[in-house]
Amino acid sequence: MSYLTTELLTSLLWGGTAANEFLRSKIEEGVNAVLKAELAGFLGYEKRSSAGWHTGNSRNGSYQRTIVTSYGKITVDVPRDRNGEFQSPLLPERKQRVDSLETTIIQLYQRGVTTRQIAELIEQMYGHYYTPATISKITADVSEQVAQFHSRPVAKRYAVIFCDAMYVNLRRDSVAKEAIHVLLGITPDGHKEVLDYAILPSESALNYADMLKSLKKRGLEQVLLFVSDGLVGLSDAVQSEFPRAKHQSCWVHLMRAVSRLVRPSDRKAVLDALKRVYQQEDAALARQELSAFLNSYRRKYKRLHKLFQNEASLFSFYEFPKSIQQTIYTSNLIENNNKGFRHKTKLKEQFPNEDSLERFACMVYCDYNRRFSGKAHRDFRKHIRNYWRCSRIEFSACTIK
Template identity: 30%
Template sequence: MASVKALTDLTLRDLWREVKDPATLWGDISRETTRAVKNLLENRMHDELADYLRAGRYVRLRSRRGHRNGSYYRRLTTTYGTIPDLEIPRSRDGRFRPSVVDRYQQRTAQVDTLIRAVFLGGVSTRQVGAILAPLLDDTISASTVSTVTKTLDRAVDAYHRRPLLDTSTYLFLDAVSLRVKTPDGTRRRLVLVAYGITTTGQRELLDYRLVRQEGQGTWEAFLTTLACRGLIGSRLQLITTDGQRGLHTALDLVYPHVPRQACWVYVLRNVAQQLRVRDRERCLHLARRIYQARDRATAERALQQWVRAWRRVAPKAVACLLRDWEALLAFYHAPARDWRRVRTTNAIERVFREIRRRTRPMTCFTNTASCERIVFAIASATNKRWEGR
């Protein structure tokens, strides 16, 4: 006959043997947690009603402010699970408002935060509910997700309107293309992005703007907004771009006296398109020696040598590089420690890769507002990650 241990002698191993089905243990814990939360909220609301009436249940006092009027039930989704029948007491005068649950509230603030986080992680509105269903024990509809994420619109507007400090020494400008649904079908929209490096070396995504097409008008409006908000360019030493002509025309109007650096990655990519496949590796290897030179004079000599070597073999490739040769060497005016990061737009391209990664599962955005929210989330997360670096 097996001996029975005293309760005080039981170990954790002994208690674990009492669990008949370990596979369902966490489900049981979840249900018990939801039940405990339900009891906690209901007891809290009954106590608040007693304070409001200045009298407990079945207490007859002349000083009481009113009487109870039964209760009603509401479905409430929490991060601990869904409570299908939360009892909410009410007063006869109809003025009692419990602090734990607002009028018409069906989800806690933490659930809304979780929905926004999943959406900003790149999950489409139709898939958010399916992903969260096992955790919340409830189905979140696509319309609910859209309603919750619309609360980001105020934050997006504040981001576009916030004042900018005129502390940037380097400014990077580029654009990324995204697919957005419109009344006349799916169309590509461009996101203009401004990225700055301050006098202390702090990086920041200054702003972005969703536009129909990239040109002088859109860039001029975007840059003018930056200047009006505080980025007048008094400390700017260099502006790095991909060489888009409309952008340069806009820069002539907004920041006319700031030197410009042409992105070496874009230029060499265009040069490669003018080369025969068998010549590309050798030609581009020699071209890279130009920006790897120790000073501008050495870089100019390397450029002359490259031109002499390839003018007859690939005249179009040589013409492509010579078109912007002065802008390609503008980075030599900056301190040597900054040459590597200011001669290309690679810094802003890393942000674009993150935007593409987060938006790829969505295929396309249902409207421009949803596109704004995602880009804002990435910009905010990026700036927060860069703080103090």
Template identity: 35%
Template sequence: MKPIIPNNDFTNQLEDLVKNFLKDKMELYLKEEIKNFIEVEKPDQGLQRNGYYERSLDTKYGKIEDISVPRDRQGEYKTQLFEPYQRRDGWLEEAIIRMYQSGMSTRDVGRFVEKMVGSAYSATTISNITEVVHQDIEAWQKRPLNKRYSVLYLDGMYIKVRRDTVDKEVVYVVMGVNEDGHREILAFYVGGRESSTGWHTILADLYTRGLREVLLGVFDGLSGLEEAFLAVYPKADVQRCVVHKVRNTLNQVRKKDQVDISEGLKLIYKSPTREIAQIQFEKFKEEWSKKYPKEVQSWEQDLPVLLTFMKYPMDIRSGIYTTNWIERTIKEFRKRVKPMNSLPDIKAAEKILYLTVKSMNDKWSTRISAGFAQSKSKLQEMFTERYN
């Protein structure tokens, strides 16, 4: 009877076979490569071989030890198989960056990599590997922007960041819909507390980088934000988030009235035209102004910026009367940073946010947002009327 090989032993044997096979093939390649280098590429230089040196390489199949790398006496030969001081093949850096992007801490990534390839990776090493991303961030933050965006969505979130102590700091996020209807995160900025002054600085930066023409800005009711937006884009319209307004109103009324008030408000912002919406508001006002005068007065005061979206094509209204699109993005940001509890510095925050943004923008670049294809010609007319 043949002995039964335990599963773990069989797996280890299989891994060793694969690693030995790879080692043999790499060493064969290196021998052929130096031979070609000396005899074909540099035949007139009198190069001579000078034995081997040994090195290791972390691969997706585990750590391959004692690879014999040939060399020449003059030190001219450099293999194309890996860099002179490379200790990992490219897949590992990519895997580490993707794990970091998913929200794993540098320590958790290090532990996972150690189990995977058998080599210890400290949190500092993982951080250094992901540091290459920061060069991309700097270029991305300075890149030129398209001249026109039909819609800009503005929103912020707070994350915990360590400076001397841990505290919450804002992440300003700007999402745009371009002329072709593709959504795109245009910018994010980390630091401080959310303010209209901060938003003005950000919007001015977008303008300087080429974003000159906007039809509509969609955001919530942060004090001073509308003025900051219009200071940079005076020809744009402003749309206050209707969903936020409804939610805030319902929080101020008695529970037994919430359903009726919600339905009454829905008749206003779901109206097919601005005129019908005004009629519905007058009915709402008549019904509720005695019981909730402050809430009704607030709606009457804000109605112009709450119903701006009705100036725009019907096909895109569901996407522009609320900040839902950018809120979903921020929800994804929170999901990615939550496992880290607090981030060690601003750079760490920027790295994970940028990797998330890059993934989202890549996905959106192939999708046209709902209704924007059908509305493209009308939106182009609106651009022409305002900016030409």
């Protein structure tokens, strides 16, 4: 057992100083010893050694600095040399707190913790109180990052934009679930990114239209296809902003809706028959299969046909190259993104205010865009180019080369 361990145990067992205070004092002693050794190494001789005579530089006293550590404040005697050249890498200039503490504060702030809560947590964890104003100053760049995310330029053209919303608990006057609307795009080169998000009380087609208007101001000009669930009015809303774009309803959501309308004993047979509709080779065969499906269950389940009234949005994916149809006939891509977001919020019962949710969402989506910035979605680059050429769509400034 080392002397340090023995001394620590003695302190704890016999009612001496608290463990944190004991460790703080030892850190203070250790840092001061290191600083003296660093100066000796810098000058090339020990204190009072004759080897230092006529070397052109010598010791010149010291000055005190207070440093905040994980165990509290320590006071260090920073040695000086006559020429003013000595600088310890152990103590960066003009810093009173360790970088790890600032990083912790910023990460807590990004995850939606309020400045007052952070100040209380830091005091408990580090034994040093930072006022909410100080925390706000440290984290000011996080709020700027949120504003930049919502105003950053986007590409002119996207092959596909997925639209979806998820609900999270948010406190205003009281706690209620509110919708985070998300737009996720795939570029002609196959790169995917979260284009924007908006926090609003409930999901609405008009909310997505407003988000698209904002994206148009940020540079978006053309979209080939929008993919979404069965939100009423969404197809009309997105096409009001991009009249030439197609719309695809998610077949997974359609399957879920059908499942709710049939008896459990019939569910497997009905869903197997419905799968054959969107697994056909082309749209004409799919329409025939859908007609046969509805006819076979018309009497038993009369409400099924209402789910398939908007036929224009059911088979848009067939107009695109076969190699990418599996990506665009459902909204699974954005659903997986939302699932990842929910996983990150598992430990939070609620967000204390809209700003905290904004920061948290920005952190998650910036990280998503960073992770996928260098990855191209399969087959888009090659086959979207051919699709544009064959369909004679005017994309003269297309980014595909």
